[in-house]
Amino acid sequence: MKKNSKFSIVYNFIVYLFLYAPILILVLFSFNESKLNAVWTGFSLKWYKSLFTNETILLALKNTLIVAVVSTILSVMLGTITAVGMYRYKFRGKGILDAVLFIPIVIPEIVMGIAMLSFFSMLKDTFNFQMGLFTLIIAHVTFSVSYVVTVVRSRLEGFDKHLEEAAMDLGATPIQTFFKVTLPVIMPGIVSGGLLAFTLSLDDVIISFFVADAGSTTLPLKVLSMVKFGVTPEINALSTIMLLITVVIVVLMELLNKASVHRKKILKFACIFLVAIIGGSSGLAAYVHKGQSPQAELNVFNWSEYIPQSVIDKFEEEYNIKVNYSTFSSNEEMLAKLQAGSTNYDLVVASDYMVETLIKQDILQEINHDNIPNIKYIDPSVMNLDFDPGNKYSIPYMWGDAAIAVNTSKVDFEITGYKDLWNPKLANSIVVLDDQRAIIGMALKKLGYSINETDPNALAKAEKELLALKNNIKAYDSDSPKTLLINGEASVGFVWGAEVSLAMRENKDLICVVPEEGIFIQQDNFVIPKKSKNVKAAELFMDFIMRPEISVEISKAYPYANPNTAAWGIMDESILNDIAVYPPQEAIESGEHLKDIGNKIDAFDKIWSNVKK
Numbered sequence: 001m002k003k004n005s006k007f008s009i010v011y012n013f014i015v016y017l018f019l020y021a022p023i024l025i026l027v028l029f030s031f032n033e034s035k036l037n038a039v040w041t042g043f044s045l046k047w048y049k050s051l052f053t054n055e056t057i058l059l060a061l062k063n064t065l066i067v068a069v070v071s072t073i074l075s076v077m078l079g080t081i082t083a084v085g086m087y088r089y090k091f092r093g094k095g096i097l098d099a100v101l102f103i104p105i106v107i108p109e110i111v112m113g114i115a116m117l118s119f120f121s122m123l124k125d126t127f128n129f130q131m132g133l134f135t136l137i138i139a140h141v142t143f144s145v146s147y148v149v150t151v152v153r154s155r156l157e158g159f160d161k162h163l164e165e166a167a168m169d170l171g172a173t174p175i176q177t178f179f180k181v182t183l184p185v186i187m188p189g190i191v192s193g194g195l196l197a198f199t200l201s202l203d204d205v206i207i208s209f210f211v212a213d214a215g216s217t218t219l220p221l222k223v224l225s226m227v228k229f230g231v232t233p234e235i236n237a238l239s240t241i242m243l244l245i246t247v248v249i250v251v252l253m254e255l256l257n258k259a260s261v262h263r264k265k266i267l268k269f270a271c272i273f274l275v276a277i278i279g280g281s282s283g284l285a286a287y288v289h290k291g292q293s294p295q296a297e298l299n300v301f302n303w304s305e306y307i308p309q310s311v312i313d314k315f316e317e318e319y320n321i322k323v324n325y326s327t328f329s330s331n332e333e334m335l336a337k338l339q340a341g342s343t344n345y346d347l348v349v350a351s352d353y354m355v356e357t358l359i360k361q362d363i364l365q366e367i368n369h370d371n372i373p374n375i376k377y378i379d380p381s382v383m384n385l386d387f388d389p390g391n392k393y394s395i396p397y398m399w400g401d402a403a404i405a406v407n408t409s410k411v412d413f414e415i416t417g418y419k420d421l422w423n424p425k426l427a428n429s430i431v432v433l434d435d436q437r438a439i440i441g442m443a444l445k446k447l448g449y450s451i452n453e454t455d456p457n458a459l460a461k462a463e464k465e466l467l468a469l470k471n472n473i474k475a476y477d478s479d480s481p482k483t484l485l486i487n488g489e490a491s492v493g494f495v496w497g498a499e500v501s502l503a504m505r506e507n508k509d510l511i512c513v514v515p516e517e518g519i520f521i522q523q524d525n526f527v528i529p530k531k532s533k534n535v536k537a538a539e540l541f542m543d544f545i546m547r548p549e550i551s552v553e554i555s556k557a558y559p560y561a562n563p564n565t566a567a568w569g570i571m572d573e574s575i576l577n578d579i580a581v582y583p584p585q586e587a588i589e590s591g592e593h594l595k596d597i598g599n600k601i602d603a604f605d606k607i608w609s610n611v612k613k
Contacts, residue, residue: 025208031238047233060222068201071140074391075197079148080190087156104146132213139211145485148193155189214299217323225304225327294553298537302349308557310601315544321537338363342532347538351595352523355394356387364393365530371539374546377566394525395542398560402438402520403580404513405500410491417516418446422468426472431490434476436608437594438520445517451592500580501559512580518581519591
């Protein structure tokens with residue numbers, strides 16, 4: 001018996017360790033001195049200090065809690081009434097309504113997000129309202145209420161109707177019976193449903209991305225944008241605080257389920273706790289963003305981690321214009337929101353081939369170069385390219401290339417180009433971009449074709465090559481491939497040059513190889529949508545970004561190739577000499593930009609699906 005008891009204790013310990021070890025490690029590394037999670041370098045609270053002075057995170061936290069609390073209250077009210085009505089009454093079409101209630105539970109989130117985006121876009125054109133916290137709350141209620149109905153109905157299944165009959169026989173009215181008899185019995189189900197709705201709202205990313213406005217970014221969306229450059233201790237600190245808040249809420253909900261505890265006191269404390277969090281985040285955000293009320297707002301839609309917060313702060317201070325900075329993780333995500341007309345973004349950053357697509361779809365307006373005098377600093381070699389002749393619709397921001405990173409302590413042969421990545425010695429040791437155009441383009445370049453080749457025979461050969469490469473690929477990662485290179489899990493990488501540069505700073509065994517077959521170049525550009533409501537502020541922002549000293553500040557934070565010629569003269573030479581960021585001129589001249597290939601993209605989609613399955 002004792003042996004069984006000891007075995008049970010050990011077994012439970014292992015199970016709980018398996019479940020909670022990652023969380024414990026996350027909490028531990030939130031106090032790490034280093035920015036990297038790979039190595040512990042000492043105890044520090046600086047990441048918590050950084051967190052509490054980050055206005056964008058605090059505003060995102062406030063938005064998240066407001067949406068979660070309000071949507072939970074509405075979902076609980078609607079869900080409870082619906083559950084009681086469905087349980088108590090019989091009516092025609094009840095079975096159909098019952099089935100409809102389950103649709104938000106089983107439907108894919110991406111479908112739900114696109115549907116909500118289309119719905120709100122239609123209403124927006126009809127009633128002329130802006131998307132924001134209101135649309136976020138409605139969307140969250142839509143997918144949460146079904147969960148509340150399901151949980152509460154399961155509680156009602158065991159409910160004894162004779163209790164209600166007895167109460168009414170003793171003179172209680174229907175309303176008194178509900179609040180004095182029915183509600184206390186089903187309260188555990190209501191609390192559980194509410195807790196589930198709150199958790200779903202707090203954690204939602206996909207639906208929120210589609211229905212959020214430029215000024216209503218939620219915490220999950222903000223965290224998702226931050227992880228592009230790796231999971232920093234600042235994110236760990238944020239996660240630790242959110243974990244603590246969640247634990248407190250779970251404990252409060254558990255206490256509410258116990259009859260021995262005075263529910264009114266617990267509810268009062270829970271309300272005070274939530275109000276304190278929302279008020280605290282709002283107060284901290286207001287404290288961080290001290291100053292006069294802004295005279296205008298600028299809605300910017302950009303890649304994550306692409307403009308330092310310090311630059312945005314300086315622009316806001318100088319021009320008294322509030323910048324609402326929203327992010328996306330792919331050109332296609334950005335296109336989807338602009339096509340739906342969901343939000344009036346004033347300034348957007350789009351890659352070369354996507355600029356061409358946006359022009360064809362008549363989404364962009366022409367840019368008045370006379371209002372952007374600092375455009376004179378932009379390198380002529382990145383102007384007037386094929387995707388936008390004359391730069392009528394776009395202004396270059398940054399550009400980059402995809403390069404090969406090699407860990408010389410792990411690779412015992414010379415790598416000079418793409419062809420060497422197929423070497424059997426590299427089995428399960430390569431990290432590559434999770435980008436179909438880049439990876440299929442790499443295979444095409446290996447075979448001697450253009451990265452924009454669409455001939456079916458060439459694409460079939462490229463697919464065959466990529467299937468042969470699968471044994472060597474350890475991971476597809478476009479967000480933070482440098483992490484695997486830094487900690488040594490991957491010995492070779494075909495990733496963005498900026499990631500190679502950042503990885504080389506941390507791991508001295510890494511070198512950069514410029515592929516001899518030719519590099520893939522991607523240039524990001526500022527564009528102004530036709531629906532922009534503040535073109536003047538967008539022009540001011542672009543001109544501000546092009547100031548040499550501001551341009552240098554951006555390059556120090558994010559190592560992408562800077563086209564600002566005036567900035568080169570005051571930039572650290574070590575940055576300019578980094579071939580991962582600034583490849584040799586001959587490589588640039590022979591490099592290729594992606595082009596819009598129209599419907600031929602379907603063939604690339606099919607190849608990518610076959611390669612990754």
